[in-house]
Amino acid sequence: MKSNIKKGKGDKxxxxxxxxxxxxxxxxxxKTVSGFAISLGFISSSLPFLPNFKRKKSANxxxxxxxxxxxxxxxxxxxxxLCTGCGACVxxxxxxxxxxxxxxxxKDRGTEIEWMTLIPHKxxxxxxxxxxxxxxxxxxxxPVNATYINEEGLVxxxxxxxxxxxxxxxxxxYSRKYFTWEKPEFPETYVQALNPDVxxxxxxxxxxxxxxxxxxxxxxxxxxxxxxxxxxxxxxxxPACAEACPTGAITFGNLADxxxxxxxxxxxxxxxxxxxxxxxxxxxxxxxxxxxxSLEIDKDYENLQGEKNREI
Amino acid sequence: MSMxxxxxxxxxxxxxxxRILENLWKPTxxxxxxxxxxxxxxILGLSWFVRKEIYGDIITSLRNxxxxxxxxxxxxxxxxxxVGVASAGITLSVLVRLFKLDQLKPLTRPAELITIISLILGxxxxxxxxGRIFYALLNLPRYARPIxxxxxxxxxxxxxxxxxxxxxxxxxSRKDAFELSKYFEGSKMRRLLYKIWAAGWRGDYSQEKRHxxxxxxxxxxxxxxxxxxxxTLGFIFxxxxxxxxxxxxxxxxxxxxxxxxxxxxxxxxxxxxxxxIYKLEELIxxxxxxxxxxxxxxxxTIYLYFTVVEELTAHYAxxxxxxxxxxxxxxxxxxxxxxINVVSLLFPAIYLFYQxxxxxxxxFITALSGFIVNVSAVLKRFLIVVPSQTHGLYLPYQEGSYFxxxxxxxxxxGIIGFGILLxxxxxKIFPIIPLEVLExxxxxxxxxxxxEEEVYLxxxxxxxxxxxxxxxxxxxxxxxxxxxxxxxxxxxxDPILPFSPVIFISGVIISFFSAVVYELFPSxxxx
Numbered sequence: 001m002k003s004n005i006k007k008g009k010g011d012k013x014x015x016x017x018x019x020x021x022x023x024x025x026x027x028x029x030x031k032t033v034s035g036f037a038i039s040l041g042f043i044s045s046s047l048p049f050l051p052n053f054k055r056k057k058s059a060n061x062x063x064x065x066x067x068x069x070x071x072x073x074x075x076x077x078x079x080x081x082l083c084t085g086c087g088a089c090v091x092x093x094x095x096x097x098x099x100x101x102x103x104x105x106x107k108d109r110g111t112e113i114e115w116m117t118l119i120p121h122k123x124x125x126x127x128x129x130x131x132x133x134x135x136x137x138x139x140x141x142x143p144v145n146a147t148y149i150n151e152e153g154l155v156x157x158x159x160x161x162x163x164x165x166x167x168x169x170x171x172x173x174y175s176r177k178y179f180t181w182e183k184p185e186f187p188e189t190y191v192q193a194l195n196p197d198v199x200x201x202x203x204x205x206x207x208x209x210x211x212x213x214x215x216x217x218x219x220x221x222x223x224x225x226x227x228x229x230x231x232x233x234x235x236x237x238x239p240a241c242a243e244a245c246p247t248g249a250i251t252f253g254n255l256a257d258x259x260x261x262x263x264x265x266x267x268x269x270x271x272x273x274x275x276x277x278x279x280x281x282x283x284x285x286x287x288x289x290x291x292x293x294s295l296e297i298d299k300d301y302e303n304l305q306g307e308k309n310r311e312i
Numbered sequence: 313m314s315m316x317x318x319x320x321x322x323x324x325x326x327x328x329x330x331r332i333l334e335n336l337w338k339p340t341x342x343x344x345x346x347x348x349x350x351x352x353x354x355i356l357g358l359s360w361f362v363r364k365e366i367y368g369d370i371i372t373s374l375r376n377x378x379x380x381x382x383x384x385x386x387x388x389x390x391x392x393x394x395v396g397v398a399s400a401g402i403t404l405s406v407l408v409r410l411f412k413l414d415q416l417k418p419l420t421r422p423a424e425l426i427t428i429i430s431l432i433l434g435x436x437x438x439x440x441x442x443g444r445i446f447y448a449l450l451n452l453p454r455y456a457r458p459i460x461x462x463x464x465x466x467x468x469x470x471x472x473x474x475x476x477x478x479x480x481x482x483x484x485s486r487k488d489a490f491e492l493s494k495y496f497e498g499s500k501m502r503r504l505l506y507k508i509w510a511a512g513w514r515g516d517y518s519q520e521k522r523h524x525x526x527x528x529x530x531x532x533x534x535x536x537x538x539x540x541x542x543x544t545l546g547f548i549f550x551x552x553x554x555x556x557x558x559x560x561x562x563x564x565x566x567x568x569x570x571x572x573x574x575x576x577x578x579x580x581x582x583x584x585x586x587x588x589i590y591k592l593e594e595l596i597x598x599x600x601x602x603x604x605x606x607x608x609x610x611x612x613t614i615y616l617y618f619t620v621v622e623e624l625t626a627h628y629a630x631x632x633x634x635x636x637x638x639x640x641x642x643x644x645x646x647x648x649x650x651x652i653n654v655v656s657l658l659f660p661a662i663y664l665f666y667q668x669x670x671x672x673x674x675x676f677i678t679a680l681s682g683f684i685v686n687v688s689a690v691l692k693r694f695l696i697v698v699p700s701q702t703h704g705l706y707l708p709y710q711e712g713s714y715f716x717x718x719x720x721x722x723x724x725x726g727i728i729g730f731g732i733l734l735x736x737x738x739x740k741i742f743p744i745i746p747l748e749v750l751e752x753x754x755x756x757x758x759x760x761x762x763x764e765e766e767v768y769l770x771x772x773x774x775x776x777x778x779x780x781x782x783x784x785x786x787x788x789x790x791x792x793x794x795x796x797x798x799x800x801x802x803x804x805x806d807p808i809l810p811f812s813p814v815i816f817i818s819g820v821i822i823s824f825f826s827a828v829v830y831e832l833f834p835s836x837x838x839x
């Protein structure tokens with residue numbers, strides 16, 4: 001190699017010498033690049049085994065950051081046979097979570113925010129909160145991890161981090177995410193009544209149902225102070241919508257606990273989830289004996305389906 | 313008109329060269345008019361953007377999907393359009409270099425310029441779309457994660473692709489900068505500017521050889537990068553199960569081909585305009601348009617095939633909602649747009665086929681078909697973005713409609729105005745056609761330069777530094793990627809190191825920068 005370079009420097013450069021030099025240069029380049037690639041690959045593959053990395057991982061698991069090891073999976077069962085479509089859950093949700101009051105005018109403009117909403121299907125209304133999917137499409141696409149699924153199975157949103165790209169909103173097959181199109185405004189008398197536990201979202205972020213996580217946290221703190229475990233009875237009507245429901249159609253609880261009411265209901269024969277074919281595994285389960293619906297299928301084919309839509 | 317290569321005499325060349333050089337730094341009437349118009353658009357766009365920042369996105373006609381609207385509209389459409397257009401410019405330049413298509417050589421510089429400017433415009437479109445632009449500017453470098461398809465857009469398209477084309481562009485412009493520093497002897501400031509720009513270009517044989525080597529390797533790297541970048545844009549839609557009509561493996565290749573179509577089309581239009589303005593009838597002649605037309609024809613055929621396959625698949629036995637969207641597009645609410653789109657792809661394809669077969673070139677119609685396919689490209693982006701949001705609702709929400717509001721259009725026009733401003737200002741300070749093409753390489757000069765080579769020594773330090781830069785870049789890339797991806801830890805929030813995405817991006821930029829190191833590294837003079 002040395003001699004070749006000298007040749008290049010030499011007094012006379014023949015075509016052959018040039019070719020040789022060129023070939024040499026390419027070979028050299030390939031050698032170096034492949035060498036670096038191999039070493040880099042080695043370094044990067046060995047990274048997870050570095051001691052520091054390992055400790056961090058185990059620490060995460062201890063905190064319950066890995067969902068597999070967690071014993072809590074919040075879920076909800078909505079009994080459509082009991083639901084009267086009164087809309088109390090929608091109103092309760094709005095008051096609890098400081099959602100700006102909108103008139104009929106805004107509903108038409110498509111800027112209205114309703115974490116819990118009623119959608120008409122046939123001659124009845126179906127209440128739909130965020131379904132807190134176990135495999136949510138929305139958390140995968142977030143470019144800055146502002147929406148993520150936490151260790152208790154809640155699909156959470158960090159308003160401070162959200163950049164307002166609306167990708168999660170577009171990705172959600174249930175359209176359960178809402179963008180704050182303008183600065184939230186409340187009547188003067190209403191400001192006093194805002195819930196101090198829930199932040200008022202700024203304009204330009206995406207927001208969604210949290211399963212009233214502030215209530216869960218409060219309950220947890222209370223139980224910890226009293227030195228006891230949270231009981232299922234306390235959880236059943238915990239979220240604002242469940243609390244407000246006059247017929248008791250909404251039940252909340254821990255789906256990972258096989259003895260809880262919510263997981264018993266979820267296992268019952270009339271249970272189904274929305275759009276099971278998408279594989280999102282929603283943790284809001286619907287219950288109905290008479291209204292056997294699956295919204296993905298056209299109304300005419302409704303009676304053709306058997307009892308197969310249950311997912312959890 | 314028949315295809316014939318006209319022999320250009322020396323006088324003509326000098327005329328062209330003089331015409332282009334004389335126009336530099338001279339505020340001609342057309343220049344002033346156009347820059348004023350685009351400046352007005354830019355200012356209007358900026359003021360409406362400020363309005364958007366104050367009042368929120370309520371002033372746009374974007375709405376919640378399910379609430380009768382679309383969350384992504386005009387800006388996302390044009391983001392895709394601009395990134396698509398960008399890809400063709402640099403591809404053309406790379407193809408000219410790799411396959412020695414001399415008839416397209418005069419278009420390399422405008423094409424590269426289109427690439428750079430439209431990438432900037434694409435980034436601006438995405439930024440305009442964000443609800444909180446300042447949070448976006450801070451949080452994207454801070455928390456960006458590779459699992460989101462947006463990461464590809466943000467890191468590969470904007471940083472990698474843009475830096476690669478900037479470097480490619482800069483390295484190939486040094487020669488002309490050197491010429492210009494000689495031309496503007498009289499003016500101190502301009503001479504200094506071009507001297508800095510040229511960065512030690514002397515035009516000797518060893519430098520040109522190195523230039524060839526570095527651009528060859530850059531081309532090799534850029535070509536696959538274009539495919540990757542446009543595919544990530546396609547993945548933004550193609551991997552969404554939530555919207556019927558989007559989930560398709562055809563999205564990514566479709567985006568790549570459509571990018572080529574719109575880009576080649578725009579280059580045709582720009583070539584036509586340059587030809588008229590600078591009176592370069594011989595230089596950008598029938599052969600140029602014939603070749604461009606042929607490339608466009610091939611791409612159009614592929615895309616029409618894709619369209620047929622897509623529609624057949626969606627109409628035959630697709631899941632109900634997908635079929636519903638397809639019906640809406642072909643015979644329903646969006647049918648006019650769809651059929652205009654198809655026709656405006658089909659007619660140029662037929663015409664260009666005819667042109668390719670008969671070898672009879674009508675430059676005006678070729679340029680016109682370039683314009684038409686661009687309109688079609690925008691319509692196609694509408695058909696990709698909008699129907700799946702307004703009608704692709706799995707739950708029985710109300711169906712919506714979308715027409716861009718004044719605010720969206722004005723901000724978009726502002727962005728386009730900014731792009732035109734950049735283009736014409738650049739054309740005022742730098743020859744938009746490479747001077748080398750205007751002159752034509754002379755064999756004697758080459759021989760002379762070859763002799764000069766003996767004066768400079770080949771340097772091993774240069775190679776060490778070059779490969780060092782590549783290695784550093786690759787190392788930072790891997791490091792940044794691993795740190796921001798956090799393999800193995802499933803639910804995560806932050807990258808392991810803060811600002812890991814920035815490490816990744818700087819790695820990409822540094823590894824491309826190695827080409828600059830390779831060329832600009834000072835060489836020793838033989839005693």
